[in-house]
Amino acid sequence: MSAHKGLNLTLKVWRQQSQKEKGQMETYQVSDISPDSSFLEMMDILNEQLIEEGKEPVAFDHDCREGICGMCSMYINGEAHGPGRGITTCQLHMREFNNGDTIYIEPWRAKAFPVIKDLMVDRSAFDRIMAAGGFVSVNTSGNTQDANAIPIEKHKADQAFDAATCIGCGACVASCKNASAMLFVSAKVSQFALLPQGQVEAKERVQNMVKVMDEEGFGNCSNTGACEVECPKGISLDNIARMNREYLSASIKGE
Amino acid sequence: MSWVKNTFSSSIGRKFAMALSALFLMFFLLQHFAINITSVFSAEVFNDLSHFMGTNPVVQFALQPILIIAVVYHFVMGFVLEAKNKGAREVKYAMNKGQANSTWFSRNMIYSGLVVLAFLALHFYDFWIPEISTKYIDGDMSGLMANGDFRYYEEMVEKFHDPLRTGFYVLAFVLLAMHLLHGFQSAFQSIGARHPKYTPGIKKLGNIFAIAIPAGFIFIALFHHLTSH
Ligand code: HEM
Ligand code: SF4
Ligand code: FES
Secondary structure, three states, X not given: OOOOOOEEEEEEXXXXXXXXXXXXXXXXXXEEEOOOOEHHHHHXXXXXXXXXXXXXXXXXXXXXXXXXXXXOOOEEOOEEOOOOOOOOHHHOEHHHOOOOOEEEEEOOOOOOOOEEEOOEEOOHHHHHHHHOXXXXXXXXXXXXXXHHHOOOOHHHHHXXXXXXXXXXXXXXXXXXXXXXXXXXXXXXXXXXXXXXXXXXXXHHHHHHHHHHHHHXXXXXXXXXXXXXXXXXXXXXXXXXXXXXXXXXXXXXHXX | OHHHHHHHOOHHHHHHHHHHHHHHHHHHHHHHHHHHXXXXXXXXXXXXXXXXXXXXXXXXXXXXXXXXXXXXXXXXXXXXXXXXXXXXXXXXXXXXXXXXXXXXXHHOHHHHHHHHHHHHHHHHHHHHHHHHHHHHHOOOOOOEOOOOOEOHHHHHHHHOOOHHHHHHHHHHHHHHHHHHHHXXXXXXXXXXXXXXXXXXXXXXXXXXXXXXXXXXXXXXXXXXXXXXX
16 A cells, blocks of 8 residues: 545535435535545545435445446536546546545436436436347347358457447536437447448438437537547547438438 | 438438538638639629629529528528527536537537628628619619629728728638638538548648638738728
8 A cells, every 4th residue: 555645625516305306516525535546435435424424425326336337427527427538437536636626526417317316317318219229139030140150341340349338328418518419329320230230220220219319308419529538438429420321321211 | 201301300310401501601602712812813803703603593593592591591400409409408517628528619609600690691781682682673684883894893892991890701700710610520520421531631621621711701801901992
């Protein structure tokens, strides 16, 4: 253990009892936070402190705490997952902050992601988009072919893999000035559209997923590129251009 | 034809149409600039070109209606998208750092657009309405003044006497440059034209276009303001 100087911080945290009630920012002090701790560990310390004071702890989503589940959804100091690139909140460390800093901690803000409580938001709109087409139907009448028996160009396989690394965290929506879900949906459309197995249903898929995306109340894409910068998995705007092509050609050629 | 309606009322379809209208507007800007710049060198060439554009049936009855539709669609859809996008986030962040992940230009297209719209209103009032009224209401297609010379150069230069008007022209073109610094490459993305080989070039070309064309219009305005008496 390296000797460290603990951080004393002022936290401004969004508190909201339930979806129906109005929320507000509350101010808390935490002291002697190790710079080596993760942001979520700092939140745990805050919550222990609140429990000791007889107050209700801050509700926030988290699960894997290693950057793969996409649950930890905090808007920290004006950025999704805080400062730093290519990371989720659980991968953010307190050494990114300085002693005496004030840190704003807010939930994802989007009409399509209503607040459940405090920092937790309901991201089931993403599930409904997936249910509309984010899959490959396996109609197993006969033997399923071994996937490795189908030749796929290496660069296509790589692009599909990159798109598939999207963890559905919603940072793209949270960062977008329009709360648009284009980066997420385009990653999901692309991971299938790039592969032969996904091409069979490509037209209906993109049309159905975009339809649900629009119905859920996400905004339109202004191509600001904020999503790509804030995405923990580096999902590229190439995917949005691909989805635009897929959608427009499906509109013309589809049933 | 419900597929047409469905497509153009979807988020992607609207942005596609927005981009098409914008691409046409940028093409129009380029040709407008090419004609206007001749006024700096030769009143005669400018007059001849203006007369051609003002009386050629293809320009008047094919390109001009497309232009009007493109302009109106572009700014009406600009407002529609802005309203929908604002509505997609009902509660604002207490702290938001847009500058950390995107350019100011890209986040403020509606404001640069609004200044350009105010400019377009003045521009229509200055040139387009008098043109239409002379040509199609008074029925004078000659393009001539009482002394038998073409009127276009005189009419244009006269507008740039006014320092206020000239100042507003300059301001509007600065805002247009900002609009296009994001808009040019954005239009290509909206229609799905993105490729690792060509996109860097499109972005460079976009920056050149966004600065050179408005700067050229500003030069023309200032030139006539300073040289006409
Ligand atoms: C000569 C005039 C104009 C030109 C050349 C022009 C060009 C462009 C271009 C190239 C784009 C990008 C399109 C895309 O993202 O797909 C754009 C977007 C936009 N324009 Fe214009 N524009 C002009 C006038 C206006 C006016 C008068 C308004 C009035 C409100 C306006 C409002 C907008 C808005 C709000 C967007 C962004 C839409 C979005 O991405 O959400 N523009 N413009
Ligand atoms: S595209 Fe990136 S930011 Fe958006 S949901 Fe997927 S991983 Fe998260
Ligand atoms: S808790 Fe799973 S990604 Fe952060």
